[in-house]
Amino acid sequence: MLLTVGAIGLLFIGYLVWGTALRAASAQRALTNELNQQWQRAPARGAAIDVSSEQFDVATGQPFAFIQIPAFGRQWRFTLIQGTALAQLNVSPGHVPGTQWPGQLGNFAVAGHRVTAGNPFWSLPSMKDGDLVYIETRLNDYTYRVIGKKWVAPTDLGVLEPVPDHPRQRPAKRLITLITCDPAWTGTHRVIVTGVLVSARPR
């Protein structure tokens, strides 16, 4: 009996490490194709951020942008989807509902798994000030530069405010907040990496 339980336990670990990665990779291919097809049907019109604010109307689980972080490797690129419940995080990094969208004044928050689902944010705790984050949407390419990193409790929702930790202030900056768990495999803390928008140009 113990042998069977042990074998099932090992199989579950194998599923978490490899099975979730295979499933997420398959989902990423499908989401990437879906987003590319959407953008081909509605071609970009070259509206930069200061010309007309980009509008987003995205249902939970649907793709809306690509994220690239060169510090994670040249091949590192994920499709961003709407939502950060486990059902979404198990296939892709997701936009935290209620926070701003790419390029908008305030705080565009993105959460991703540290481990499982292809370990998208495995290297997030090692990001440094000055590292760049690229967000590609239908209309614009946004570039954010990392300006800070900290660890918080999962209950510290202040990091999601338009002005992080200052809920009553009106935002004057266009921020991005990247979130994952720390230590890996646990839910005890969150790593918070903050960046500020440094450029937005039409695709």
Place this chain on the structure above:
Amino acid sequence: MYAWLWHRLPGRTPARVGVLALIIFAVTAALWFYVFPWASLHLPIDSSGFNG
């Protein structure tokens, strides 16, 4: 448990080995494609979001 299962398998040794392999394969597939995905949604493993 293993002896109990072995003695209830039909046929002689080669047939029993075949049936046992089929059972192990079916159980593994059920775990991999149904039970583990469900469990990973309900266990507190790397819950990286704030509302997950």
